[in-house]
Each structure stands twice: as C-alpha cells, then as structure tokens.
Amino acid sequence: MTWLKLVEGYMPMQMISELALSVLIFCLVNWTLKRAGMGISSFWAAIGIWAFIVTYLTYRIYPPIPFSVRAIYGTVSACGLFMWVSGSQGAWEEFKRPIFNVMDGISGFHKAIRVVALILIPLGLGGFAFKSFLPSFEEPIELRTVHPAPPATTKVHGKTFVLQTSANPFRVNKEGKYDQAFSNERIVEQSMGRLMKDVNDPNFNPWDPNAEGYTKYVREGGEIFYQNCHFCHGDNLNGRGLWAYAFNPIPANFTDAGTIAQLQETFVFWRVSKGGIGLPGEGFPWASVMPPWEQHLTVDEIWKVVMFEYWHTGYYPRTWD
Amino acid sequence: MGRLNDGQARKKFLAVAGLFAMGAMLVLPIFAALPAALAGGGGGSAGGPPPEVLAAQKAAAAAAAASGEGVEGEKVEVGRDVYYKTEGPVVGAPAPKTADTSEFYPRYNFESRVLLWVANQQHLYYGSFVLAVPIFCMCVEFAGMVSKDKAMAKKYDQLAYDFIKISLTAYSLTAILGGILIFTFLTLYPSFFGYLSSIFRPVMHIYALMFVAESGVLYIYYYGWDKMREGVMKWIHLSMCVVLNVIGTVLMFLANSWIAFMMSPAGVDEQGRYLGNIWHVLHTALWNPLNVHRILGNMAFGGGVVAAYAAYRFLSAKTDEERAHYDWMGYIAMSLGVAFLIPLPFAGYWLMREVYAYRQQMGITLMGGLLAWLFIIQATMIGILFLTTNYYLWQALGRMSGGERFQKYIKYFVFILVVGLLVFITPHTIVMTPAELKAMGGQQHPVLGNYGVMSAKNGGINAIIMTTIASFIWYQRGNKMPAVSWSSFGNIFLITFFVVAHVNNIWVACYGYFIPANVRIGLSIPQVAGTLSCLFIGTTINLMMLKGAKEIGPIQYGKIAPRSQYALIMLATAFTWMMGLMGYIRSSVRLFWHVNEIMRDNSPWAYTHTIGFAANVISFNVLFFWISIMFVFWLGTLGMKKAPVAVKEPVQAIPSAQPAGGS
Structure with missing residues (x-):
C-alpha cells in the first residue's frame, strides 16, 4: 500500500489509530445496517474483524512483521473477539446460532454447509499435519539475546x-x-x-x-x-x-x-x-x-x-x- | 449485653489471659535474640561463627600465644561489608569453594536442581496459600461481625470458617513440603545449605519458633470457632486471626531474607565471611521490595485458588442453594484476589527498579537479555489475568437486573484491553527466522520496535488496569440507579475523569520517546498516579453516588453463566503458572552463583535452562499443585457437617466485599 504511507516517527500510533478507525467504521456501518434490518450477525462480524486484523498486519505494515509476532497478535485478537461475542448471554446466543443452525441442518442450505464442513475440516487438519511433517530447508529460528547483560x-x-x-x-x-x-x-x-x-x-x-x-x-x-x-x-x-x-x-x-x-x-x-x-x-x-x-x-x-x-x-x- | 454468670466470666478471663500468653510467647524469641543482635552478633545466638570456626580461632590464638606473639594474636580481623561498605569483625567462615564432586554436590542419576526446584515450588505454593487464606478469613469474619444484617453476618461467618477449614489441611501439607525441601537441600546441596545456615542460624531458629507459634494460634482459632461465637469472645477470636496473620507475615519476611541474601548479599565480606551484624544480613537491597511483592502476590494467588475451589463446587452443585453460595464465595474470593492484583504490577516495578539499582547487569539479564522472553510470557499471563477478571465481571452483570445496561458497551472495553495487551506483550527481542530478520532489515521492527520498550509497555498495562477499574465500577452499579441529587454531575465527572486519565496515559507513553531515559523513568509516576486516582477517586465517588441508590432488582447469586466459573478456574491457573514462572526467573537471574558474587555454583547444572524446558517444569509444578490441592479440597468436603447457610432475603451488593476502594 503506497498511497497511504507510514509516517516516520508516528508509525506506532498510526498503526493503532488505523486499526481503531477501521473497526469503528465497521461497527458504525453494521449498526446502521442493523437499524435498517440488514445487520451482519455477530458470528460473521467477529470473523470479518479478525480476518481484517490479520490481513492488515500481514500486508499493511512494512517491513513485514515476523510470523511469531503476527501469531501473538492474531491469538490476542481472537481472545478479545471471543470476550466480545460471549460478554453477555444474549450476545453469546446470537454468536452460537449460525453454528448450531449448521450442526442441526435446519435447512437444505445449512445441511449442504454441514457436509462441506465435515469434508473440509478433516482435510484441512490432515493437510496441516502433512505439511508439518515435510522437511524444511529454512534456517532455524534463533532466539537471540540482543542486549546481553554486561560485566560489572x-x-x-x-x-x-x-x-x-x-x-x-x-x-x-x-x-x-x-x-x-x-x-x-x-x-x-x-x-x-x-x-x-x-x-x-x-x-x-x-x-x-x-x-x-x-x-x-x-x-x-x-x-x-x-x-x-x-x-x-x-x-x-x-x-x-x-x-x-x-x-x-x-x-x-x-x-x-x-x-x-x-x-x-x-x-x-x-x-x-x-x-x-x-x-x-x-x-x-x-x-x-x-x-x-x-x-x-x-x-x-x-x-x-x-x-x-x-x-x-x-x-x-x-x-x- | 446481659450480665455474665461466674462460669462464663471465668471462661472469658481465661480466654483473654490465654491470648496474652500467646502474644508474649510470640515475641519471646525476638526479645531473646535482641541482646546478641544488638551487640553485633557473636556466640551461637546471633549468627556467630560455627563451632568449628570458633575452635579454629581459639587454636590459632593459642598457637600465636605459644609462638610468643602474646596479646598481638588476639587482634580481631576486620572485614568490609560488600553492600553496606561498613567494617565489622570477621566472625564467620568464608563461603565454601565448591567443585563438581559428590562431596559438594551428592546426586542421584538425575538433575538435582530440578528436584530442588519442584520441592521448593510446591512448598511455596502451599506456603502462599496458607498465608493468604487467614488474611481473607480475617476480612470476611470482620465483615460478618460488623454486618447489621443477621443473615448476612451468619453467611460471612460460615464463609470465613470454610476458608480456614480449607487452609488447615493445606497447612499440614506446607509443613511436610517444608521438611522435604530441607532434606533436599541437606542431601543434594550440603555445602551451600551449610553456609547459608551458618549465616542465618538465629533467624532460622526464630523462624522455627514462629512456625510453632503459628500452628498453636491456628489450631486454637479453628477449633475455638464455635466456643468463641458471641460477644467479646468473638472479638478475641478475630484478634487471634490478626495475631495469626502477623506471625504468618513475619515468617514470610524471614524466609524472604534468605532468597534476598542469595540475590543481593550484605553483611558479609568479599569472601562471604559473616561480619556479625545480623540486621545487615536480613536487610539486603532487595529484601523489602521482595516482601511487598510477595505479600501482594500471595494474596492474589490465595484469592485465585479459593475462587477456583468455589467455581469447582458451583459447577458440581446439585441444588440452587449450593450454586448461590458458591457463586457468592467465588465472587468474594475473586474480588479479594483482584484487589491485590491491581497494585501488584506497581510493586513489581519497584522490585525491578531496585534490581537495576543494585546491579545493572542483573536488571538487563532479566528484562533485556537472557531472561527477557520469560518476561514476555509473564506479560502475557498478566494480560490473561486482567482480561479474565474483566470477563468474569461482565458475566456477573448478567445475574442482576439492570446489568444489561452496561453490557452493550463491552466491545469498547474489549478494544482498549486488546490494544493495551498487544502493546504490553510485544517482544523487544523478536523470535524470527534469519530470512524474516533480513526482510525486516534489522533486529528491531521500525513500527513494533517502539512497543517493545518500557515507555509503551507502561502505557499498555495502565490502560488495562484502568479499564478493569471501570468494569468494577460497572459491577458496583449493576443493579442500582444513583438517587443522589448530583448524580448527573457525578456521571459526567466520572466519565471525564477516566477519559482524561486515559489521554494522559497515552500522551505520556508517546512523550517518553522524546526525552532522556532518566526523565522517562520518572514519567511512570504520572501514569501510575492517573491509574491510582481512577482506583481510589473513581470508586469512592461511585460509592458516594450509590448511597441510598434505587435498586432495580436483586442480585441473583447462582444465576450466572458457567463460562464465568471457567473464567475463575482460568484465573487461578494463570496465577499459579505465573507464580511458578516468576519464581524461576527470580532464581535464574543469579546465573552461576549460589550467592550472587560470593559463592559460585560449580555443579554441572549451573546453566540456564531453555525456555521450553523451564516451561515444562513450571507446567508440571502447576499440575502437581492442582492435583494435590484437589485432594485437599476433597478432604475438606469429607468433614462437611452442614449445608451452606441459605439466605432467604435478597442479597445486596456489600460494600465491604468490594475490591480496593470499596471497603
């Protein structure tokens, strides 16, 4: 993204501000849509926000953020979103509804998704396991002590x-x-x-x-x-x-x-x-x-x-x- | 109060006399040790040299006299204190110079250090628990005694009794684990333990006597519960709990002096020879910061364990009454634990500041060097603790009518908490592949690198703490509507106060990058001041606003989502894991020293474990503790005679049960 530069000296605050602004705009849009009866359910809203955060961290920030830090940020964001969607009983029920709908197969559409999910999830896990067993030619990770303690x-x-x-x-x-x-x-x-x-x-x-x-x-x-x-x-x-x-x-x-x-x-x-x-x-x-x-x-x-x-x-x- | 008959009066007199006798017995060892300590040691009662050293000194003097040196031979050698820089007579033997042999390090076919680590950690877990629980017991018993509501008073009394009952079995286990620890030291590290006990001999004896005194007070306190239930006897009963806690705290301070000496020795010369001043040996550079940090940590840990116990009982409860009781118990324990968790980071900050002031390299090893990644894990655990607390409070809003008013704002709190945590846990030393390092163009990331240093991290944790305080204020208000005439003004004031505190916090965090480091360190003061102001002023104003507040509906204990109870269990597990981690960090920072810069560790295990290995041992310790404490809980249920007291009346939010600021 070259049209919106990260300004040297202000980059840390710029990153937080951009994330905050994006989430705020998303919430405002969703709130407006909900008032018009077309709101996105909290299940999809949570997934959307999480996907946005991960994409933002992967592609917006330059130089690229190492995977270990992105993993930390992604996990914390997921925990935060879980806290949001389960903060109250009403919100939790709303969040769970699409999952239960698919599991119960309440319509033909939901049944089709259930079948696809039952095929894709084991395949995905199998693929993940397969990939983890493949030999890697990358240099190993080094946990380097940048500032070792000096002698007295x-x-x-x-x-x-x-x-x-x-x-x-x-x-x-x-x-x-x-x-x-x-x-x-x-x-x-x-x-x-x-x-x-x-x-x-x-x-x-x-x-x-x-x-x-x-x-x-x-x-x-x-x-x-x-x-x-x-x-x-x-x-x-x-x-x-x-x-x-x-x-x-x-x-x-x-x-x-x-x-x-x-x-x-x-x-x-x-x-x-x-x-x-x-x-x-x-x-x-x-x-x-x-x-x-x-x-x-x-x-x-x-x-x-x-x-x-x-x-x-x-x-x-x-x-x- | 009615007139007492002779039998009752005699009993009360005996009880009061017994209490005074107990108090006198407690201070006796201190008085006994004072004259020798004031005289600068010497002899066996105040850390004097061991008998073999005295014998050697006598023999040397005799040899000198025989060789004609006469009176000159009696000259006392003077040494210079490594920390206080004062001079004192050398009355102790030098620290042993060990070698990797079975003479100094007898061993099994296993790493001795790990055996000692496990024994030490288990003893510490139980020790912390049995020190913290009586303090809760004291608070809860006192709340019951001053409560005007009879049903509530009875309920509090039952809760305090439940607390101490759990602690009693754990107390025996603490003593057993203490014995195992000493045997482990004596059999695996005899030279080191011999040296340490030669320095701390009088302190160790006082420690043992205090332990006896604590046992006595604890048993009288527990078994006298029913007999000392009414009137002045109840106050005496509570006073015994105060005495119990004073002894417990002194015990902990004494034990802390040993580890503080190992980290920052004082009262000895460069060879480790004791210079006769026991106060110098006790009062080392890190003793007081450790004392404060540990007492707060123990309280938070104890609260977490009791809350987990309550959560376990809630989830396995068969009746609504049981569920209501354990929900309430979990809430009280969690509140007490979190009340001590909030000041804990500040105490930790003070400890680290003193570590840096004592030895810069020790501070760098901890926070910027070898152990820096463990601090990132610690930051993550702290974040989990605060996030879980917030989550529990939001769930707890669901059990009161009116609580739903606040739940729609949860997402904004989540955002502040998540951003604060992301900044707080961003590592300074990033784990990455060499390819990522090249792509990044250096060890520090130009954007995230700024989050990795203290200025930003202080901002992150203060934002998290302030949000937690705001969640508590929500909870206090849950089912209430302020009825004071100035409620609108109060609301605007509170909102403005928190917004200004957050703006101040963020501004100071950013400003820290543009000023010298020594000035930057001082910037933490306005940040902490803002947070503490939110804590004290915010909760005080809120409580004032809630005076005579209109109640929207009752708090329905037991009507809470099970998720909240899992949150309590997670809170307790995170406390336990973090305690194990921090203990490991504190101990590891000595690197290859038994006693820093005085006695070198020459065993084959004088190296720092990998993070993965350390994490595995910590996890093992956590698992072992939880399995054994479950056994303790089970034992507690065996002796349970009566069902929890059911309260028919609607339960009010009790100010004295609120965390800091609320009481």
Missing part, C-alpha cells in the same frame, strides 16, 4: 572501567566538567528530522571551527565514525551501511528506539571495545562480527565515537540519577 567491569587498554559508575570523559561543558544536561541541550532534535538546533552557533554545530568542549569532541567522534564504522552501520547510523547486507544479522540500527537509546553509555563503550568476540556466554549465539575496536582505537577515541552516535541519533544515554 571491563578492562580496556589496561584500565578497568566500572560500568555502573563510569562516565564519558568527553561529555563536558565549556569549563571541561562532566555535564550531562549541557550535552543534552546540544543534541540534535530527532523528531524534527534530525536537525541541529542552530547551524551557525559553534555551541551547537560540531563542524564549526570554533566549536569547543562537548561539541568539538562530537566532531572528533564523527570523524572516527566515518573512518571506521559507517561502512557497516551506515552514514545515517541506521544499520544500512555499504557492507551491511553481507552480514546476518545486519548491523545494529542506532536510530531505533530499541538499541543505544535503551542503554547506558558505558554499555555501548563495552560493546564497541570488545566487539562480537567479547560477547559473554549469555550473548548466544554470538551472532556479531563486529571487531573488538580496542585493538584499533584508543580509549578516548571509543568514548568520542560513542558520544557521536548519541548526538547524531538524538537519543540520550540511559542514566540512573
């Missing part, structure tokens, strides 16, 4: 960092003191199309030659990123780099709310330093080919590149204060 401390270039308490030494104000609020003010506004707040102000534009403190270090982090990281993580930090599709899974998308936005800066520092090879046992199946960057970058360079990633995506690292 990590040693990089001979220095030990306590992950719970360490701070990025370059997240500083003009006086050179650690200042989270100062750096937060200078972060790009993601919701406004990832724009800098004031391109002409060296306090906000890292590429201004007069930039100093936090902003200057962001530029240095950016230089490191574009020399080393963007080939995989992409020039927009969205995991779509030149080499990204050579890997399975593809590299992390930092613009997603579920990656660096969820993590402490020290967690990212640890992951960048140790790479895929340094993943703990919990990180099974260790599906990451990221090099241990401590072998190529200094501690300062790693901190700077981490800070750049947060600046560019507009996310704030998680803190515990």
